[in-house]
Amino acid sequence: MIGRCCWIALFGWVATQCVLAVPAWGQRNNLDPFAIERERLVQNVLIPGGIKDRRVLDSVGTTPRHEFVPREYIGSAYMDIAIPIGDQQTISSPFIVAMMTEALQPKPTDIVLEIGTGSGYQAAILSPLVKEVYTIEIKEDLGQRTIALLEELGYENVFCKLGDGFQGWKEHAPFDKIIVTCSPADVPVPLRDQLKEGGLMVIPVGERYQQMLYLMRKKDGKLEKEALMPTLFVPMTGNAESTRPDKPDGSKPTLYNTSFEEPLIRDFHIPGWYYQFGCIQVEDPEAPDGKNVVQFQSNDPNLPNMLLQGIPIDGRIVTRIKLGAWISLEDVKVGRNKEKSPSVAIQYFDENRNRVGYNYVGGFKGTRNWRYEEKAFNVPPQTREAIVSIGLFGAEGIARFDGVVLEPITK
DSSP states (O other): OOSOSBOOOTTOOOOOSOOOSOOHHHHHTTTOTTHHHHHHHIIIIITTTTOOOHHHHHHHHHSOGGGGSOGGGGGGTTSSSOEEEETTEEEOOHHHHHHHHHHTOOOTTOEEEEEOOSSSHHHHHHGGGSSEEEEEESSHHHHHHHHHHHHHTTOTTEEEEESOGGGOOGGGOSEEEEEEOSBOSSOOHHHHHHEEEEEEEEEEEESSSSEEEEEEEEETTEEEEEEEEEEOBOBOOTHHHHTOSSOOOTTSOOOSSTTOOSOOBTTTBOTTOEEEESEEEEEOTTOSSSSEEEEEEESOTTSOOEEEEEEEOOTTTOOEEEEEEEEEEEEEEOOSOTTSSSEEEEEEEOTTOOEEEEEEEOOOOEEEEEEEEEEEEEOOTTOOEEEEEEEOTTOEEEEEEEEEEEEEOOO
């Protein structure tokens, strides 16, 4: 798959507060130093994020994610972030893995096809929930590593091969469920054909930086789809990406739905933005740009309260930008780190999706009415894409945002 797993939550938030007294996983993993970190992840991120399926929570709480990340990232294994695993690939954040797994409605009798695992983590999460998992890896080096790791860890019902994931695995079709963790422009025909009648597929599709995660059910040979939420996954490599009809233009970075006037998805999710945590869209009679704004509210500095959007941006062409938004505050408290404050922020990434820079407009606190805040920044020349974010980022209180701006500065 091309770039394989999801980018969600690259900021790396994970709660460090004391967890609830639910020590089942810890009891089963007395010798596992990571057991308490998995329990915190479940209690402080997945459950507050809306994951309800106890079997899915239990699988995340017992699966050793630290085994599926490079050694240099082991300390971040249980943060809710996407982690690079080499060859331009990433391992999805635990929340997105749990959310997609729950949407798949896994049953012990299911035979599941998984497309796009670079690390084996999604397959490992599915393993105790279904009968068999068939997972396809495109990148040969990662695939060989994944095969060896899954065997070493004893996942006997997971079968892995190298190949073109979007061609599926015809020899073992039809499948009860299919889960895709990379983003094509549309559903590949072989995957549709290899899904059983009545079967479910979870897949992100759409433009490169404006994707929608769908739950699809096969009925009378066709796929009926239900939008779950906006998302951002890395694309497929090779032909699947080169034939994408709408290709991103890094010379014209543009944000979508900056004034939050687009209708909500499923009455909650804000179009164009993803990793929606700790915020809602509300009407404000004093909104400076339209009628709707996004409101963040938190009394816990350990929870991720943010909203993200990915964009293409070529630092060789766009060398300087202005970044800003309208912001209002109510009883906002900020700690020593001013970056953990109501902010508009941008992270820059190179062609290998390594972070090469970070800027923010923030440090605000107290109570104040709407005020426009803006700064100009140099774009690192190696930048090829970026993630723009708004949120509280660890501050406490209420902050509202409207009219987010990111524009190139021309000479």
